[in-house]
Amino acid sequence: MPGKISFWDGRVRTSIATRLVLSLLLVILIVSVAFVAAGVQLIRNRIVAEAQEKVRYDLNAAREIYLSDLRHVSDVIRFAADRTLLIDMLISGDAEYAAAELEEVRAREGLDVLTVTDAAGIVLLRTSNPGQVGDDQGQDQIVGAVLRSREAVASTVIVPGEDLVLESPLLAERARIEYVDTPLARERTETVETAGMMLKAAAPVLGEDGTLIGIIYGGILLNRQFQIVDEIKQTVYEDMTYEGRDIGTATIFQDDVRISTNVRNTDGSRAIGTRAWEEVYDQVVLEGRPWIGRAYVVNDWYITAYEPITDLDGRIIGMLYVGILEKRYVDIQREMLLIFLGIALLGTVVSMGLAYFAARRISVPIARLAGASRELARSKLHARVKVASGDELGELAESFNTMSSALQERDEKLKDFATKRIMESDRLALVGQLSANIAHELNNPLQGIVTYSHLLLERMPSDDAAAEPIRKIVVQANRCRDIIRGLLDFSRQRKPDKTVCDVNSVLEQCVALVQDQALFHNIEVTKQFGRELPLAVIDPSQIERVFMNMIINAAEAMEGGGHLRLATRYDPGNCRIEIEFADTGQGIPEGNLEKIFDPFFTTKDARHGTGLGLAISYGIVKEHRGIISVDSEVGRGTTFTVRLPVTESEGVAVRE
Numbered sequence: 001m002p003g004k005i006s007f008w009d010g011r012v013r014t015s016i017a018t019r020l021v022l023s024l025l026l027v028i029l030i031v032s033v034a035f036v037a038a039g040v041q042l043i044r045n046r047i048v049a050e051a052q053e054k055v056r057y058d059l060n061a062a063r064e065i066y067l068s069d070l071r072h073v074s075d076v077i078r079f080a081a082d083r084t085l086l087i088d089m090l091i092s093g094d095a096e097y098a099a100a101e102l103e104e105v106r107a108r109e110g111l112d113v114l115t116v117t118d119a120a121g122i123v124l125l126r127t128s129n130p131g132q133v134g135d136d137q138g139q140d141q142i143v144g145a146v147l148r149s150r151e152a153v154a155s156t157v158i159v160p161g162e163d164l165v166l167e168s169p170l171l172a173e174r175a176r177i178e179y180v181d182t183p184l185a186r187e188r189t190e191t192v193e194t195a196g197m198m199l200k201a202a203a204p205v206l207g208e209d210g211t212l213i214g215i216i217y218g219g220i221l222l223n224r225q226f227q228i229v230d231e232i233k234q235t236v237y238e239d240m241t242y243e244g245r246d247i248g249t250a251t252i253f254q255d256d257v258r259i260s261t262n263v264r265n266t267d268g269s270r271a272i273g274t275r276a277w278e279e280v281y282d283q284v285v286l287e288g289r290p291w292i293g294r295a296y297v298v299n300d301w302y303i304t305a306y307e308p309i310t311d312l313d314g315r316i317i318g319m320l321y322v323g324i325l326e327k328r329y330v331d332i333q334r335e336m337l338l339i340f341l342g343i344a345l346l347g348t349v350v351s352m353g354l355a356y357f358a359a360r361r362i363s364v365p366i367a368r369l370a371g372a373s374r375e376l377a378r379s380k381l382h383a384r385v386k387v388a389s390g391d392e393l394g395e396l397a398e399s400f401n402t403m404s405s406a407l408q409e410r411d412e413k414l415k416d417f418a419t420k421r422i423m424e425s426d427r428l429a430l431v432g433q434l435s436a437n438i439a440h441e442l443n444n445p446l447q448g449i450v451t452y453s454h455l456l457l458e459r460m461p462s463d464d465a466a467a468e469p470i471r472k473i474v475v476q477a478n479r480c481r482d483i484i485r486g487l488l489d490f491s492r493q494r495k496p497d498k499t500v501c502d503v504n505s506v507l508e509q510c511v512a513l514v515q516d517q518a519l520f521h522n523i524e525v526t527k528q529f530g531r532e533l534p535l536a537v538i539d540p541s542q543i544e545r546v547f548m549n550m551i552i553n554a555a556e557a558m559e560g561g562g563h564l565r566l567a568t569r570y571d572p573g574n575c576r577i578e579i580e581f582a583d584t585g586q587g588i589p590e591g592n593l594e595k596i597f598d599p600f601f602t603t604k605d606a607r608h609g610t611g612l613g614l615a616i617s618y619g620i621v622k623e624h625r626g627i628i629s630v631d632s633e634v635g636r637g638t639t640f641t642v643r644l645p646v647t648e649s650e651g652v653a654v655r656e
């Protein structure tokens with residue numbers, strides 16, 4: 001993380017970077033969560049809606065197959081009713097006449113029942129149970145309808161158990177279904193179903209004169225008849241499986257009991273005798289409304305469609321069902337969700353990474369600005385910030401730099417002003433005047449003391465006991481002379497006598513003057529003089545004084561050993577020559593930095609320093625409209641930089 005959290009004063013302080021990253025993360029998280037929630041909802045709705053739409057179409061197909069079977073029964077019966085064989089049989093009254101032929105029709109067309117009655121509905125021939133004739137079928141729903149209308153009719157009907165026994169005990173046996181306990185089915189007191197559900201058709205047989213001479217009816221018992229449901233499954237779902245189970249299923253219900261189905265029990269057998277979910281039963285059978293939606297089927301959830309099956313009178317007697325295993329869709333849904341979540345997660349991680357870098361791009365320059373501000377607060381007015389970006393941060397950094405330059409400039413002006421004030425103040429002026437007078441008056445007698453003590457020393461044998469005190473007199477007198485000269489220089493403050501000069505050669509001269517002195521024996525002097533230095537309009541003797549003072553100060557600060565680098569260069573932007581004196585000496589403590597230009601400030605003992613060197617230098621440079629600046633670190637060294645304008649006024653002095 002680019003920022004940090006710290007505990008301070010009992011409160012938690014977070015850096016801008018941390019806050020930036022956290023708020024970006026929060027935004028990303030909120031967006032991701034909303035995105036995922038919307039996506040999940042969308043996927044769920046889409047998949048469920050699609051599955052329901054499909055199942056609705058499947059039910060249409062299933063109905064078509066179911067009705068085509070009913071049509072088939074109806075067609076067979078109508079065709080048989082028109083056959084002369086049947087008409088002849090009814091006219092002759094000899095049932096045996098057509099028995100074999102009709103039995104063959106029944107077997108060929110896959111009917112369970114094919115029976116002929118007379119014009120009153122009394123059974124004459126029953127192919128499925130030849131021994132059973134003479135019973136009255138006139139009350140049967142289908143046969144009764146033909147008797148009344150003399151038209152062919154066909155419908156799904158419920159055939160009571162006793163009628164099934166008449167048609168054939170085998171059929172009655174096939175129709176008999178014991179209920180199987182099914183979760184979520186409605187409560188029923190009965191335990192067994194004896195009636196059967198039949199696709200049944202009947203048609204009138206008419207004599208040549210158009211009178212009704214008999215009725216022929218037939219049907220397919222749907223109980224335990226799997227051809228229709230399997231055909232639906234095969235046609236609609238192409239027998240597709242999922243994890244070893246059929247994806248699509250179809251069922252014919254008699255009331256709420258599965259009498260024909262390819263839904264499987266857990267042991268793999270067909271779920272005959274299991275019953276419908278109560279909610280579905282209520283809606284489809286009791287209320288007569290189709291059901292499209294998920295439903296509990298035997299032992300699992302399916303996406304289903306149910307619709308009522310009605311008999312000839314429009315009574316709801318059962319349901320037709322198709323359903324798709326929900327698990328497949330749930331799994332697809334889960335898979336898509338996982339992919340979706342994966343993408344969202346990846347997106348979040350990538351966004352977080354980007355957020356981190358974005359935050360860093362902001363926080364790093366801010367941290368730099370903060371660091372520079374701290375330096376500025378510690379009076380390090382040279383503090384500057386480097387920010388390359390062209391945005392508001394770049395602007396801020398630029399403003400900061402401008403501000404600190406302005407501060408630095410003002411600081412220099414203040415110093416200048418303060419010095420001037422000191423110089424100009426009456427008292428100091430008086431002191432200056434006085435000291436100048438005294439210095440002047442003292443100069444001649446002192447010169448005498450120096451000269452005569454030298455003479456004395458020269459005439460004295462070197463082992464004379466008095467020689468030592470006289471030598472001390474010479475040293476002290478020399479020092480007094482130095483102080484007096486300094487005082488005179490300082491108080492004189494004469495206007496510089498400027499001529500066109502080469503700064504490099506002035507500096508070279510200074511080096512030549514000092515380098516043989518003992519002080520410089522262990523000091524390595526490097527000269528990096530700018531070659532294209534223009535000539536400057538200066539007072540060479542005053543500037544030499546300044547340079548000498550700088551060089552001697554540096555040498556004294558290095559106390560017998562070190563490296564002094566003298567560099568000159570031209571700053572064309574400001575039309576100034578810069579002269580740098582960089583030493584590896586002891587450095588100047590921060591507290592002294594502001595005092596070193598003060599007159600009489602010295603850290604040297606009385607023999608070495610008067611504390612006037614820098615004060616005089618400062619005055620001289622100022623008179624030249626130049627600047628002296630200092631950069632120092634205790635223990636590492638000090639660099640003084642003198643900047644002198646090359647021109648006296650406007651014109652530039654050019655090297656020839």
Ligand SMILES: Nc1ncnc2c1ncn2[C@@H]1O[C@H](COP(=O)(O)OP(=O)(O)OP(=O)(O)O)[C@@H](O)[C@H]1O
Nearest residue numbers: 553554557596602603604609610611612613614638
């Ligand atoms: N290069 C330097 N390295 C470390 N300290 C310095 C350097 N130059 C100046 N100073 C400090 O500034 C003080 C003032 O310097 P200045 O030249 O005014 O006086 P001085 O050298 O002490 O005496 P004088 O120059 O009169 O002989 C010095 O005493 C010293 O403490």
Ligand SMILES: [Mg+2]
Nearest residue numbers: 549553613614
């Ligand atoms: Mg000095």
